Each structure stands twice: as C-alpha cells, then as structure tokens.
Amino acid sequence: MSILDSKIPEGPLADKWTNHKNTINLVNPANKRNIDIIVVGTGLAGGSAAASLAELGYNVKTFCYQDSPRRAHSIAAQGGINAAKNYQGDGDSDYRLFYDTVKGGDYRSREANVYRLAEVSGNIIDQCVAQGVPFAREYGGLLDNRSFGGVLVSRTFYAKGQTGQQLLLGAYSAMNRQINRGKIQAFNRHEMLDLVKVDGKARGIIARNLVTGEIERHSAHAVVLASGGYGNVFFLSTNAMGSNVMAAWRAHRRGAFFANPCYTQIHPTCIPVSGDHQSKLTLMSESLRNDGRIWVPKRKEDVEAIRAGKLKPTQLSEEERDYYLERRYPAFGNLVPRDVASRAAKERCDAGFGVNKTGEAVYLDFASAIQRYGKEKALTSGMHNPSAAEITKLGEEVIESKYGNLFQMYEKIVDANPYKTPMMIYPAVHYTMGGLWVDYNLQTTIPGCYAAGEANFSDHGANRLGASALMQGLADGYFVLPYTIGDYLSQDIRTGKIPTDTPEFDQAEKEVKDRIEKLMNGSGEHSVDYYHKKLGKIMWNKCGMSRNEKELKEAIEEIAVLREDFWKNVKVPGTINSMNPELEKAGRVADFLELGELFAKDALHRNESCGGHFREESVEQSGEQKGEALRDDKNFKYVAAWEYKGEPKDAELHKEDLVFENIELKTRSYK
C-alpha cells in the first residue's frame, strides 16, 4: 500500500554510504555553473549546505528571515556536538554512536540514515577545526570531550556553552567566502511564502522581501528546505521568536509528505515560566546534567515551606532530598535521555513536589560538584589542608570555566545565584523530531525538493539525544546533500535557466498575494498573539508531555474552531507593502494552526508510547519497568507520513515500515 520508497542502498550497513557515493551520478564542474539551487534557512544545515554546494560550483541563493545568516537559531545550541572519534579511548565507535542514536530514538528511525550520520560524524569535527572553530581543549592541546544523556561514553565536543554559535559561525564564514566569490547570493530579511512546482518538480519559490513587502519570484533547479523545526506551535518553547514552519508547511501543501509530526522533544532543563507575559523559554544546557543533580524534597511539608519562602533548599540535608533520577534510574542517573528526565520531573510535580509558586519546578543542584572539583583542584595545585571556603571557591571556579555563560544567563533571568543556591528548572518544548519525509537522499516526495536538518524527520526517531542536532544539521549540509543532490541534478544539465514568467509562477504568486490580502482583511477582533497563545495552550495541555485519546480528540476539534475564528477575526495592522512584523507573524501562525491539528491527529493515531510521544493508554503494567512507556512494535514500527488533502483532518496516512537488520528491538531501559 505504501508509495514511499526510502531508496536505502543495498549491501551491508557499514558499506551502504560508500557504495552509494560510488555509484550515483555526478555533474561535471562546467555544468554545475549552469545550475541554480535555492537554500531556505541558513542555520547549521542550510548554511553548511549552501557553502558546500557553492564550493562545488553551483549557483546558490540563500534565504533567511533574519538580517544575517549568522542569527539562525542554531546559534543558540549550547552543549555540544557528538562525534564517534573515540579520542577518550572509552570504547566509542561508529557502531556505538549509531546504536545509541537508534536506541535513544526508541527504535523509530531509519537504520541506514543513522549509520551514515555516525559514519560522517568524525569528519564534521575535522572540518570545523580546519575552519577555525575554537573547540574546548585540554592542557595537552588536544580536544576535550564531555558526556550527554543516554550514552555511556564521552563523545561530545564543545565550545563552552556556545557550541551552536561557534559551529554556525564556522558555516557562516564558509558561506561568506562563497558570497565573496559571487557563488552565493544571500537574501536576508526574506521569507519563503510558497514553493513553485513545474511539471511536478520543485523549480523555485515565492518570497517576500520583509523590508519592502515586495513579493519576489526566484527559480532554481532544486530547492533545499533547511528551515528548522516547528516547536513554536506550542507558543512557548526554546525556539527563537521567529522560528516557524512556513517553508516546510508550504511544501507540504504542495505535495511533500509530513512525517511523524507528533514527535516532539520536551527538554527537561529549562527555566520555569514566570508569568503570563512570558514570550519564550530559555534552555539550560543538558551538559549541566554532567555535574548537576536533580532533586525535590522528600516531604510535602518541606515543599510547602519552600514555596512559602520559609525554608531554603540549601537547608535540607541529603536525607531529606529525593534525587529521583538517581533513585529510579541507577545506571544512567541524572544522564537519562531527555524524554525520560522530562516525564520524571512532571511525575514529581504532578504529585505535588514542585518547588516554586506554580508547582512546576525541580532543583538542579551543583553543590556536590563544586565540592568535588574544589577538592580535586586543591590537590592538584598542591594545597595542603585547604579550608572549606577555599575548596568552595576553587570548585566554583571550575564550574564557572565549564558553564559560566549558562550560570550568568540564569542569574540574569531569575535573579538568583546558582553557585550558591540550586537552579530551578522545568521541561519545555525544545526540538521537533518530526518533519518533512525524506528518502535516503534527503529528497522529499516532491522531486527536486530536499529537506535538511531539523526540517526533515530522518535521524532521531521518536526522541533525539543531546548534542545530536548539531551533528545531524552539519552532516546533512556538509557531507550528505552535496553528494545526493548531484545525482538528481545530473538530469538537469541541459535544462537551462528556469524562467519565472510562466503560468506556474503566476499562479503561485497570485495565491500568495490572495492569502496576504485575506490576512489583512480580518474583522480585527484579536491580535495574532492572542491566537498563537490560545493554540499554544491547547497544544501544551493536550498534546504535551503526556497524551490520551480523549484530550487529543478535543484538541483536534478546538484547533479547527480556533483556525476558523483566526481567519475571520484576526487583526493585522499596518500595510502590505512595507515592513510589517505583525503580518509576518500572522502568516506563520496560520500555518501553525494547520500543523497543530495534524500533530494531534498523528498523536491520536499512534496508540503507543515511544520516545517523546507518551500515550497514557500505553504503559508497562508490571515488573521492573512498571509505569514506564510501552512501545508497540507489532502495530507501530513505521514512519507515519501524511499527505496533504485539503483540511488537516483529511490528511492521508502513508506508512514506511522500519526494518531493523542490525539492531535487535528491545525495551529501552536506563535503569
């Protein structure tokens, strides 16, 4: 029944990528000069793809809504990037990275894609170092590593708490080199509003110049969508304010299947919501769980006293604290994967142990790490009989060198000093594993339309491991797309420039303009944010960390009603032909209002718990795993790829069966 062909190459797992590269078609350098490629989004995936494709000789146009490619939200990734270098000699290998990623994704990702990711991971580090990315180093001058959740090795490379920034600036510098050579034309402050298809193939986009409001036509032989994830469907998330699903959703409406929309990552360590005015949430890197211990008080009385401000967390003794991750998951402790850590925090808070006024916060405590590092440092610096104060001071210095910028960020936002009192954290929407369905070549179901990075669905299954988003973005852009896109473009060497004065472009532009007109002509009852916040509440309450049939059905109905109301009554001030941020937001929220419904529909149909998708109907009933998520491989071992059929409720499901030849499917245990 499936019409999905994943195009996974034949042969043993470890040889697939090499064999594939050796057999696919190439485009000769002279012909590359006659081929145009559009890249939408300039984060790690888009930036690295644009730079690499331009280097190869293609003419590249990049589009981003920000005023510079350097501001794409990859910049905010904090903790690090994984690579199977095994520099620590702790038993790492391509296979282990592959295995950890498939297991971490709860066996809902494609083996061949994930293995390729692991295989090129080492090269990413080489490439970045060659570009001058200043990764953290040890005193011997070699690269340092740290650990992230869900794994038992240290394979994460980092640049303080700003790894995403440094990697993105690396890709940005590679882009700048190509801009300087005239091989990349950068269209900043531009937003893609539609995909243009000619004879079934992606041949261009309609974009809006956000400064002048002008609607522009851009043609190309292929279009790469690297426009990020859709976490902002929840309104509050760790995404940037402008992060949106428009490019991917417009492609979906033009025929690209949307896969696993319900797979969302709720990150366990974010700064809790402080009030109704909140516009976004701030992540505290997972790397903090290397040294921070998560706890809530054991006794309700202590919880009450803390909330009332009568008791300080530092006054509680070890015995009075419940280090619930260490208690429940002794093998992985505080470094369990994100989905597990988030649910455990919710469980404690739902049981009444949340430590702030709203009851939605737990502690992340660095006191023991400060003592441990302080003693170590005192010893190595030859101090005999250091005082307690000296140890604390030295320990705080070590913590500062590792996480200084995160601690500063926390202090500025919360107005509390995390060196002296534990941080308060709570889970928040952070990343979306779902996205446009792509085959092994990263091509969507529209020929010539590719999706890379968070915008596609391919590598993380139902849950992404920490420090793997940066790895995937750069793998797609530097090392996968530049090969696979050539195979497709080899058919286009005689095509010549794609004209934009054709009926297809006319039609697409007309539809875009009509839509903008319609947005401007709402009755003006409520602002865009009003609708976005309402949508976010529905999503968080009914499609959030735990989901059930009843609420998902309610969500589907409520979102449909909200969408109708939005189109009738939204208020967009200003004009079409000028800078108009409210109009930009309106277009994005309109798409979220469709995606949100498909999200709920997908979550409803997947009656199993896997990774970040937790269905209350599907939990282990007995044994050691009692209460943990229960996967249903018999009925749900597939990718759910949705085809657009008008309204989200009419979307048609296509299944790509996931075949596991190299990994045995097991219950994911971190105990």
Next chain:
Amino acid sequence: MNLTLKIWRQSDANSKGKLVDYNISGVEGDMSFLEMLDVLNEDLINKGEEPVVFDHDCREGICGACSLQINGEPHGPDRLITTCQLHMRKFNDGDTIYIEPFRAKAFPVVKDLMVDRSSFERIQQAGGYISVNTSGNTQDANAIPIRKEDADEAMDAATCIGCGACVAACKNASAMLFTSAKVSQFALLPQGQVEATERVLAMVNQMDEEGFGNCTNTGACEIECPKGISLENIARMNREYLKASMKG
C-alpha cells in the same frame, strides 16, 4: 510599575523620525525589556495603532538580533547582557525610559528601532573566514595540538554576536572591536595563519569603506559589549595590520 517610554518612531529609512511618548502600566520585574515592549505593542494593536518595530529573535542573548539604545546605553543599564536579557527589575516605578535605535552612519534605520547592519556582513565577507573546502578529507582534528590558553583566548574573541553595541557605544561609531574579534580569533589559531596578511588588510579596508569611524581608545565598546569582548583584540588587530602592511 508604571513607566513613561519615549520611543523613537520612524516609518522608513528616508523619513524623519521623532520621539513619541507612551505610558505603560502593570509592568512586572520578571518581564524582560522586550516582553515589556510586547505588552506595549499588544496595547497599540488593540487601539488600532501601528506597533513599534524592533529587531529580536532568540531572546536568550546569543543571536545578536536585538539592539536598542536604552537611556543612552546600548542594551541598557545592565552589564554583559543583551536587551532581551535585560529585566524590568532594573527599573523603578515612575521611571522615564528613552528607547532609541543604535546610531551610526553605517547602520541606517530601517523602521522605528530597527537598523540595517549589513555593513557588518560585508566586513565578514571581505575576509572573515579560512579558505578550506568541505571535502571529508581534512586532516584529523587532533593532528595539530593547540595550547589551551590560545584556544581559550580565540574562543573569547569568537563569542562576538555581531549586535553592533560597540559601534553604538563609540563616539566615533567605530567597528574596531567587532572587526578585531574575528581577526583575533584566527590570528590566535594555527589554521588562521596562512591567510593572516590578506585577511586583516581586507577586513580593515572594508570597515573603512563602510563609513565606520576610527578608534581613539576610549574603551566604551568594551564596557558596553554584551559578550565582554576585550580591547586587547583591537591591540592585536593593530599589530596584525602593521605586520601585514609592512609585508605589503
């Protein structure tokens, strides 16, 4: 708290702008400065007025999009943070706050508080990179050990977010701190040595062409920089520039 805001309104690059007064009430200390502006904008929209346009995106101090000259200081009164991380607890009930765009010839106003910083782009494009292709065959990342101190110093320079506060703080509207941060990052790393001469000449040349002013060592840039980029980088760039000029 109740506040009086004096906000710069300007409909586009060619129009004349002016300060307009707004009163806002119900501001809480836990709000960020931009959330306070969100509240104002929601009010304006409901009243049928055009909201105030300002650049912002990540709202966690790293993308470099937000700007704002607040009471005459880039990113406001607090240190080592961007405007999006500035919280209203730094202000008092009854305060009057002046909110203007970053001012510099090389940063023309786009609308209201939003400015055009593409001059920064062109400085980076002139030479802010190491010419290495994506091949998958670069040498192993650990083949060249780098002293931890050098790597750390390069990292400190590399944390520049390109917001432009240094320019807005400088009485000469100089972009020396911004440019020198990139020059320094590469000057401190072995990978950057090969093109060091061309890089510093090209970047400084572009910086001058964009109409940024000269550095007269007042040091305001370092104080206002949300990432604490050190003045030492300017000294290093001057050394690099001198070296490169002598080489020709």
